[in-house]
Amino acid sequence: MYKNNxxxxxxxxxxKLKGLPRSITELSDKxxxxxxxxxxxxxxxxxxxxxxxxxxxxxxxCASLANKNLxxxxxxxxxxxxGIDAVGYEFKRLDKRTCKVYTTYSIEVNGxxxxxxxxxxxxxxxxxxxxxxxx
Numbered sequence: 169m170y171k172n173n174x175x176x177x178x179x180x181x182x183x184k185l186k187g188l189p190r191s192i193t194e195l196s197d198k199x200x201x202x203x204x205x206x207x208x209x210x211x212x213x214x215x216x217x218x219x220x221x222x223x224x225x226x227x228x229x230c231a232s233l234a235n236k237n238l239x240x241x242x243x244x245x246x247x248x249x250x251g252i253d254a255v256g257y258e259f260k261r262l263d264k265r266t267c268k269v270y271t272t273y274s275i276e277v278n279g280x281x282x283x284x285x286x287x288x289x290x291x292x293x294x295x296x297x298x299x300x301x302x303x
Contacts, residue, residue: 187241239273
């Protein structure tokens with residue numbers, strides 16, 4: 169009830185969100201960063217790609233979401249409050265089981281400097297990232 173009545177999150181599927189709840193964005197930068205951290209801990213991943221070398225070295229923080237409004241709003245707040253450049257992409261994919269085309273929207277923060285800035289400004293409460301040291 170708290171998440172629905174106070175914060176303004178819908179019950180069930182979050183695809184109808186029009187962005188981050190105003191009850192959070194109107195409070196303070198601290199609350200916005202905490203909200204982004206929560207979304208990172210549940211929906212984002214930190215991985216390393218090979219890029220121009222034969223071994224994974226290039227850090228990326230990525231998420232793929234079904235909600236365009238939420239993706240756009242997250243990218244805006246990541247740039248605005250944390251000062252981190254985040255790029256977005258739109259992908260269409262065919263689900264071979266249902267023969268339906270689905271659109272997903274991704275957010276990426278690329279490179280050591282941007283990921284280091286993320287870890288220092290936004291951070292994580294996910295135990296999976298507890299021992300990540302900024303490069």
